[in-house]
Amino acid sequence: xxxxxxxxxxxxxxxxxxxxxxxxxxxxxxxxxxxxxxxxxxxxxxxxxxxxxxxxxxxxxxxxxxxxxxxxxxxxxxxxxxxxxxxxxxxxxxxxxxxxxxxxxxxxxxxxxxxxxxxxxxxxxxxxxxxxxxxxxxxxxxxxxxxxxxxxxxxxxxxxxxxxxxxxxxxxxxxxxxxxxxxxxxxxxxxxxxxxxxxxxxxxxxxxxxxxxxxxxxxxxxxxxxxxxxxxxxxxxxxxxxxxxxxxxxxxxxxxxxxxxxxxxxxxxxxxxxxxxxxxxxxxxxxxxxxxxxxxxxxxxxxxxxxxxxxxxxxxxxxxxxxxxxxxxxxxxxxxxxxxxxxxxxxxxxxxxxxxxxxxxxxxxxxxxxxxxxxxxxxxxxxxxxxxxxxxxxxxxxxxxxxxxxxxxxxxxxxxxxxxxxxxxxxxxxxxxxxxxxxxxxxxxxxxxxxxxxxxxxxxxxxxxxxxxxxxxxxxxxxxxxxxxxxxxxxxxxxxxxxxxxxxxxxxxxxxxxxxxxxxxxxxxxxxxxxxxxxxxxxxxxxxxxxxxxxxxxxxxxxxxxxxxxxxxxxxxxxxxxxxxxxxxxxxxxxxxxxxxxxxxxxxxxxxxxxxxxxxxxxxxxxxxxxxxxxxxxxxxxxxxxxxxxxxxxxxxxxxxxxxxxxxxx
Ligand SMILES: Cc1cc2nc3c(=O)[nH]c(=O)nc-3n(C[C@H](O)[C@H](O)[C@H](O)COP(=O)(O)OP(=O)(O)OC[C@H]3O[C@@H](n4cnc5c(N)ncnc54)[C@H](O)[C@@H]3O)c2cc1C
Numbered sequence: 159x160x161x162x163x164x165x166x167x168x169x170x171x172x173x174x175x176x177x178x179x180x181x182x183x184x185x186x187x188x189x190x191x192x193x194x195x196x197x198x199x200x201x202x203x204x205x206x207x208x209x210x211x212x213x214x215x216x217x218x219x220x221x222x223x224x225x226x227x228x229x230x231x232x233x234x235x236x237x238x239x240x241x242x243x244x245x246x247x248x249x250x251x252x253x254x255x256x257x258x259x260x261x262x263x264x265x266x267x268x269x270x271x272x273x274x275x276x277x278x279x280x281x282x283x284x285x286x287x288x289x290x291x292x293x294x295x296x297x298x299x300x301x302x303x304x305x306x307x308x309x310x311x312x313x314x315x316x317x318x319x320x321x322x323x324x325x326x327x328x329x330x331x332x333x334x335x336x337x338x339x340x341x342x343x344x345x346x347x348x349x350x351x352x353x354x355x356x357x358x359x360x361x362x363x364x365x366x367x368x369x370x371x372x373x374x375x376x377x378x379x380x381x382x383x384x385x386x387x388x389x390x391x392x393x394x395x396x397x398x399x400x401x402x403x404x405x406x407x408x409x410x411x412x413x414x415x416x417x418x419x420x421x422x423x424x425x426x427x428x429x430x431x432x433x434x435x436x437x438x439x440x441x442x443x444x445x446x447x448x449x450x451x452x453x454x455x456x457x458x459x460x461x462x463x464x465x466x467x468x469x470x471x472x473x474x475x476x477x478x479x480x481x482x483x484x485x486x487x488x489x490x491x492x493x494x495x496x497x498x499x500x501x502x503x504x505x506x507x508x509x510x511x512x513x514x515x516x517x518x519x520x521x522x523x524x525x526x527x528x529x530x531x532x533x534x535x536x537x538x539x540x541x542x543x544x545x546x547x548x549x550x551x552x553x554x555x556x557x558x559x560x561x562x563x564x565x566x567x568x569x570x571x572x573x574x575x576x577x578x579x580x581x582x583x584x585x586x587x588x589x590x591x592x593x594x595x596x597x598x599x600x601x602x603x604x605x606x607x608x609x610x611x612x613x614x615x616x617x618x619x620x621x622x623x624x625x626x627x628x629x630x631x632x633x634x635x636x637x638x639x640x641x642x643x644x645x646x647x648x649x650x651x652x653x654x655x656x657x658x659x660x661x662x663x664x665x666x667x668x669x670x671x672x673x674x675x676x677x678x679x680x681x682x683x684x685x686x687x688x689x690x691x692x693x694x695x696x697x698x699x700x701x702x703x704x705x706x707x708x709x710x711x712x713x714x715x716x717x718x719x720x721x722x723x724x725x726x727x728x729x730x731x732x733x734x735x736x737x738x739x740x741x742x743x744x745x746x747x748x749x750x751x752x753x754x755x756x757x758x759x760x761x762x763x764x765x766x767x768x769x770x771x772x773x774x775x776x777x778x779x780x781x782x783x784x785x786x787x788x789x790x791x792x793x794x795x796x797x798x799x800x801x802x803x804x805x806x807x808x809x810x811x812x813x814x815x816x817x818x819x820x821x822x823x824x
Pocket of ligand 1: 340341342343347348349350373374375376377433436441621624625626627628629630631
């Protein structure tokens with residue numbers, strides 16, 4: 159059955175609510191990020207490979223991106239309420255508005271997704287792509303999942319595929335006539351991919367028969383493209399359960415027949431997940447080979463190296479997760495500022511018992527200011543964290559365009575972008591969730607209602623800490639794989655030298671002397687903690703380390719945010735010194751200074767607190783026995799569901815019985 163577009167709301171879905179207020183963007187903030195914080199005109203524009211770009215070209219792209227983002231945002235709430243689903247005929251139905259948006263995306267923006275994969279004029283530095291994409295991700299993150307793995311698939315094929323695989327698959331993927339999705343998870347294989355059971359068996363030539371189930375697959379089936387290439391993690395039939403024996407299969411949804419036509423390939427969607435958020439995205443349970451042979455290719459004809467081959471794809475997806483978090487958290491913050499300015503409640507703290515004092519907007523209450531400043535610091539800080547990685551990626555492209563290539567500088571920039579990736583994914587998503595919950599709190603009861611976008615942001619954001627490897631997996635990646643438990647911490651030395659470079663400018667900013675000291679002390683705590691981890695590793699005490707990975711990643715995130723917010727604060731202090739009193743830009747820069755100070759004195763002390771926890775190295779979490787969590791879960795604890803006939807009806811519309819129950823209770 160062909161998949162469909164939901165142009166009508168059906169009774170199977172809750173009635174549409176009033177469209178939530180639209181996506182909010184702070185253009186001044188984005189402009190500060192590009193032109194003042196990262197100084198992209200000085201660093202990148204007008205120089206290879208970005209030679210044909212100037213400031214006005216980027217400004218135009220931003221204006222165009224904003225207007226496309228407005229279109230995306232206009233159906234974000236409705237796509238949430240009337241999400242993707244499986245129709246009775248087995249086809250996957252996605253929000254109807256996505257067709258037109260997809261066509262526009264293809265026409266006007268597809269080049270952006272691919273500009274990084276190809277050497278072409280108009281190529282933009284990744285740091286600009288970050289901001290353009292932020293607009294799309296914040297406006298309608300579900301929409302952006304369609305085709306979200308296509309660029310990574312292109313890179314994967316360019317790097318690892320055989321000539322025949324490239325010849326068959328690359329062209330349609332590059333033009334986005336086809337898309338790609340990533341299929342790793344199975345019911346029994348989530349974080350633990352060594353439990354993957356999907357198999358591939360050679361059936362002649364370079365073709366394999368693929369059999370298995372894949373769960374949760376993002377944008378796994380939809381009507382937007384002619385064909386989809388599934389990047390399936392499986393194992394050759396008979397291969398052991400060793401995680402290093404996993405292979406990557408390229409499985410087309412429709413098989414490429416010899417005459418160039420597309421034929422059936424027995425890929426079925428048996429279920430579309432009913433989720434908490436990202437409802438416009440079809441998360442599909444796919445079956446390969448259930449109703450006849452599903453054919454596929456083994457990537458590069460090389461077995462057992464899926465995890466190595468897919469490494470780049472997973473890193474890109476992890477960085478994107480943090481970016482989605484920043485994008486939605488930013489809008490949640492801006493909604494909160496707007497609401498707090500308009501909601502009048504209570505009198506100033508100092509005049510709370512003076513009945514004659516005027517009531518004030520809640521933005522004047524200290525606790526609301528605390529929440530707003532935390533949100534502002536986390537949003538701007540996490541955008542800066544993503545920016546650090548994007549800056550290194552932009553520098554790497556710049557170095558590659560020069561002859562001869564400076565390999566050592568290139569290597570350093572590439573490595574630094576990699577170091578930041580797990581922090582962007584985990585810290586970025588956790589803090590986006592925190593910002594979303596603060597936004598709800600600032601709105602009070604109004605935030606809990608569905609006619610505002612806050613609750614959707616919270617529901618959409620939550621998955622970011624779960625998918626693409628849970629945040630615990632990211633923290634292990636950081637501490638074990640990137641930093642070698644402190645034993646081969648070349649990346650930490652690079653990081654330390656970059657941050658110390660900034661700290662050495664302390665004398666330029668005397669009013670920030672205290673803040674510079676606090677940031678320097680936090681860096682020392684981070685380095686001291688890594689050294690403590692090294693000592694534990696040398697002593698073979700890995701169980702203790704494993705319990706500390708998450709907190710180490712948080713410490714690292716906090717130090718980086720302290721750094722980027724202080725950089726912004728210092729730039730702002732310089733601008734303020736030159737601006738006349740009453741200049742319209744003064745509040746913007748004053749806000750930057752106060753945000754940096756707030757973070758340094760209210761959030762950064764968490765670094766020392768976590769360092770102290772590791773120094774103390776409490777063993778309760780290692781020693782606690784499974785039974786000591788309480789709750790035996792036996793029959794005596796369970797509250798059994800009543801027999802169906804005795805189940806009370808909950809709505810008067812459900813029938814006479816329900817009405818009687820409700821009225822009886824009233
Ligand atoms: C909306 C959505 C979209 C998704 N899209 C895709 C997709 O496109 N493709 C795809 O392949 N998958 C996808 N997934 C699956 C996702 O990647 C998995 O849910 C994720 O990897 C976690 O696996 P799990 O759900 O089985 O959780 P589990 O692995 O069961 O983890 C449960 C908890 O236990 C912890 N845990 C597990 N193992 C360990 C350990 N060894 N040590 C310490 N803690 C541990 C985890 O950190 C977590 O807190 C998606 C999931 C969702 C919800």
